[in-house]
Amino acid sequence: MQESRPMPKLERKNQTASMIREGYQFLGNRRRGLQSNIFEAHILGEKVICLSGEQAAALFYDTEKFIRKGAMPKRFQETLTGEGGVQSLDGVAHRHRKEAFMSLMSAEKINQLKEMLKDQWERKLNDFEKQQEVNVYSEAQELLLRLACQWAGVPLKEKEVQEKKEAIIQLFESPVTLGYKQWKAKKARQELETWIGGLIKSVRKGDLIPFEGTAMKVFAFHRDEQDELLNEKIAAVEVLNIIRPIVAISIYIAFEVHAMIQHPEHQKRLASEDEKDLQDFVQEVRRLYPFFPFNAARVKEDFKWEGYAFKKGTLTMLDFYGTNHDPTIWNNPEVFDPTRFKDEPITPYNLIPQGGGEFILNHRCAGEWVTIEVMKVSLDYFANRMTFDVPKQDLSYSLVNIPSIPKSKIILKNVRRKD
Numbered sequence: 001m002q003e004s005r006p007m008p009k010l011e012r013k014n015q016t017a018s019m020i021r022e023g024y025q026f027l028g029n030r031r032r033g034l035q036s037n038i039f040e041a042h043i044l045g046e047k048v049i050c051l052s053g054e055q056a057a058a059l060f061y062d063t064e065k066f067i068r069k070g071a072m073p074k075r076f077q078e079t080l081t082g083e084g085g086v087q088s089l090d091g092v093a094h095r096h097r098k099e100a101f102m103s104l105m106s107a108e109k110i111n112q113l114k115e116m117l118k119d120q121w122e123r124k125l126n127d128f129e130k131q132q133e134v135n136v137y138s139e140a141q142e143l144l145l146r147l148a149c150q151w152a153g154v155p156l157k158e159k160e161v162q163e164k165k166e167a168i169i170q171l172f173e174s175p176v177t178l179g180y181k182q183w184k185a186k187k188a189r190q191e192l193e194t195w196i197g198g199l200i201k202s203v204r205k206g207d208l209i210p211f212e213g214t215a216m217k218v219f220a221f222h223r224d225e226q227d228e229l230l231n232e233k234i235a236a237v238e239v240l241n242i243i244r245p246i247v248a249i250s251i252y253i254a255f256e257v258h259a260m261i262q263h264p265e266h267q268k269r270l271a272s273e274d275e276k277d278l279q280d281f282v283q284e285v286r287r288l289y290p291f292f293p294f295n296a297a298r299v300k301e302d303f304k305w306e307g308y309a310f311k312k313g314t315l316t317m318l319d320f321y322g323t324n325h326d327p328t329i330w331n332n333p334e335v336f337d338p339t340r341f342k343d344e345p346i347t348p349y350n351l352i353p354q355g356g357g358e359f360i361l362n363h364r365c366a367g368e369w370v371t372i373e374v375m376k377v378s379l380d381y382f383a384n385r386m387t388f389d390v391p392k393q394d395l396s397y398s399l400v401n402i403p404s405i406p407k408s409k410i411i412l413k414n415v416r417r418k419d
């Protein structure tokens with residue numbers, strides 16, 4: 001058998017502290033230092049192979065080579081994703097569950113979501129006109145929670161809105177925190193799963209009848225690949241896998257308004273009738289701004305790639321943020337330029353803010369189309385249906401804190417409907 005190539009290695013034994021210190025840029029900094037798209041590190045007490053770039057992403061999403069079982073730290077499951085959800089499945093079980101998710105993402109369902117969203121923005125705009133000041137991040141969270149529940153078939157009482165909003169935000173704002181904050185996020189998840197679990201029970205008993213094709217209906221009656229109904233807790237985890245990330249799009253809405261403010265030179269294109277202009281702007285926001293830094297999988301069986309040995313069970317991380325900023329893929333990757341997509345085509349493995357590969361076969365984000373459409377409709381509102389002043393504020397954002405959110409949360413004043 002041929003000898004393996006020695007894999008570039010980081011010198012210091014444990015890089016956990018550096019990773020925490022450098023956040024989104026940790027993997028990219030090391031990749032540049034070693035001048036290699038593949039290297040070995042030690043993180044959280046374990047040897048990890050770190051991958052970056054388009055070819056490496058294609059490898060990471062090869063289901064013959066990698067599995068997700070045992071890859072995600074328990075504390076992310078206890079807060080961000082929940083336990084037993086689609087993220088933790090492999091093979092037939094994953095495909096079967098993912099098909100249920102993708103059945104919610106038909107063109108018809110997404111159009112319905114867009115109409116509901118426009119309705120929500122119309123109402124918000126009325127409120128904004130009466131407010132002295134608008135906090136975009138916070139307002140978007142509330143709007144998206146109402147939207148997510150309506151679209152998913154989850155009844156949400158007016159008096160529950162604030163409480164549920166606070167709980168859901170904790171799931172995606174706190175996954176990498178420790179101590180009290182993490183404990184609070186765990187508690188929030190338990191309470192949310194109990195709430196949705198109770199509703200699943202009511203749907204099964206016939207006391208609550210959600211519309212066909214909603215997440216509540218689909219997951220209340222979903223049967224796994226062995227024809228067993230999901231238990232209530234897992235059905236709740238999956239309904240929350242729809243609601244939580246829709247609310248998290250508030251981060252991208254804050255970033256798209258940030259991009260509008262910082263790059264007024266693109267304003268004219270946003271006013272054009274061509275939807276492609278909105279789309280390119282949204283894609284550039286998703287490429288440039290930090291959100292989900294990386295993901296992990298484990299080697300399924302021993303194999304070699306480009307001469308490097310991958311041993312069964314080895315934790316392997318793919319750098320999403322670094323791939324979206326890779327200078328071998330993107331010209332001037334640190335520059336915000338929505339026109340780049342004319343010459344720089346998007347492939348399943350180069351623009352990966354929400355993972356790569358295929359939707360059903362791989363773990364690529366089930367809600368990527370929803371995210372793009374929600375961002376487009378929302379951008380159209382901020383760019384073309386309202387006017388506002390931008391008061392002095394701290395528009396900086398961290399490349400260390402995960403998730404990153406603009407410091408000021410984006411404050412607007414004198415918001416008025418455009419005639």
Ligand code: HEM
Nearest residue numbers: 086087241242245246248249291292354355363365366367
């Ligand atoms: C807010 C913006 C979003 C970001 C940054 C994001 C990011 C991601 C990422 C990085 C993954 C993992 C990809 C991988 O493992 O390779 C993922 C998976 C997933 N996302 Fe999203 N997502 C977003 C919005 C959404 C929305 C709106 C939904 C649902 C409506 C959604 C539902 C899911 C589900 C169900 C999975 C698991 C897919 C699987 O394991 O097969 N996400 N997302």
